[in-house]
Amino acid sequence: MSSNRGVAYIEPGVVEVQDIDYPTFELRDGPGVNPANVGRKVPHGAILKVVTSNICGSDQHMVRGRTTAPPNLILGHEITGEIVETGPDVEFHSVGDLVSVPFNISCGRCKNCKERKTGICLNVNPDRPGSAYGYVDMGGWVGGQSEYVLVPYADWNLLRFPDKDQAMEKILDLTMLSDIFPTGYHGAVTAGVGVGSTVYIAGAGPVGLAAAAGAQLLGAAVVIVGDLNKDRLAQARSFGCETVDVSLGDPKDQIEQLLGVPEVDCAVDAVGFEARGHGHGSSTEAPATVLNSLMDITAAGGALGIPGLYVTGDPGGVDEAAQKGSLSLDLGTGWAKSLAFTTGQCPVMKYNRELMMAILHDKVQIAKAVNATPISLDQAPESYREFDSGVARKYVIDPHGMVGARAS
CATH class of the missing domain: 3.40.50.720 (NAD(P)-binding Rossmann-like Domain)
Structure with missing residues (x-):
């Protein structure tokens, strides 16, 4: 499998769906990638088939031109997916697992990660503490508003849902765990x-x-x-x-x-x-x-x-x-x-497991609260425009039709 598509920032007010590289276990050069990260090996990573990836207000700051994001940056840091391939160093996750991906990229090895400060990991962004997928100045890890995405340090970063069928029934709630x-x-x-x-x-x-x-x-x-x-x-x-x-x-x-x-x-x-x-x-x-x-x-x-x-x-x-x-x-x-x-990034891993349990046991209906609205990957550009106009919706990109098929 070698094809992939993703949502790219082009210029202020403009995003488009592009053909992009299928992920590999090496960070390649591209828009926004820190030069010091080019060629970085990721044997500890997993490649995910993206089940959902949400449009975030933080993405809108970039799309409005309010940051220094470069053209053709692939967006998306709110990711839920199914593992389709693991690197040789992955021990505790398997192909077929359905997982939530914290938007913070963290190594699990540095002082801050060991203190649960995963929003300011010291090892994943050469410029400064902290990193995220598809975001300006965050190390250049490719975003997940796409069909497939690479997640580094998979054993550390990924939160596996205990029952895949139950998770798919609640996927519009569980997708909110990424951010x-x-x-x-x-x-x-x-x-x-x-x-x-x-x-x-x-x-x-x-x-x-x-x-x-x-x-x-x-x-x-x-x-x-x-x-x-x-x-x-x-x-x-x-x-x-x-x-x-x-x-x-x-x-x-x-x-x-x-x-x-x-x-x-x-x-x-x-x-x-x-x-x-x-x-x-x-x-x-x-x-x-x-x-x-x-x-x-x-x-x-x-x-x-x-x-x-x-x-x-x-x-x-x-x-x-x-x-x-x-x-x-x-x-x-x-x-x-x-x-x-x-202030600062939320350390997602500090909370995501307990919030997952609250969702699975019907203690909270977060999808209803934020008015989660599934869309296709091709609808993303128009949905960015609608979100920017102030609609009361949380757009959930469904690149493979897995959410829509479940709802129909």
Whole structure:
């Protein structure tokens, strides 16, 4: 088997499906591949037939031209697949296994991996800690919005589903384990959500909705989701969240109407660096708005989970500082209120197994919460455009028709 196709970033606003190389157990040169990784042998890897690969809001940052992603970069870091070939060093996985792939690529051997900090592995990206499939400046590992993909360190990285038939019945839920469900859950955990908490989540995109579902799973008493998009706010209400329309102004007044006080115990930033102002300024990009707002509305001694993406290079930033990822934060407020902050990639492997068990035993319906919508590989370009317009959907690419066949 030698053919393969994948979704490639071409230029701002444009992606296309291309014929691409079938993966081998060696990292080859290509768009975005770090020169130091070219020729890297991967005997510890597995080649997967991709069952699902989701379109992520982080992908949209690249597709909008808000990063330094090169043309023809193959996208996709949210991958679920079936093993079709293993390298000679793979011991514990077999051809035919159905597996979830954490979006973090990690080696399992370095100091950070051994401390469960798999989002900042020291060995997979020559430029800096941390790596991911199909993402700018992340080492050049080819993305999984494709028919077939290579996964390195397979014994370490892959999460096998215990029953293949059961997993396929719940595949639209289980596909969320590669990124957005653990990422949203991580935001809630690091914000300190627990039984009886009141929590505000900024952003009703898929990660924000996943954070809301995660907060409910953790026992929050009230989960409030804020956004500008009325359809996405309606999606949040569909599974029991309260909502705040930030186009009407600062969320503090609306939170007080809901809770009787203008603050919450903890908060999650699921928006990131393309944040917009609140109220009449909601059409203007203001990248520090969400972080400063969350510091204002979080009670003293609380915490902020920040799974929203912030970058060090943004060609479309509103000013020179923002183009370097330097934002004007009201850190004095955060200091005065003794607020804790947690940023960075979610270490998916810290959470994916327990969240898998919650899905398999019907403790959470994450696909319903994020409105998972299967599409074919050829529908990906149009779905990117629709997602960018703000539709309340999480697009799930089904390159081999395995999800559609199951649903029919």
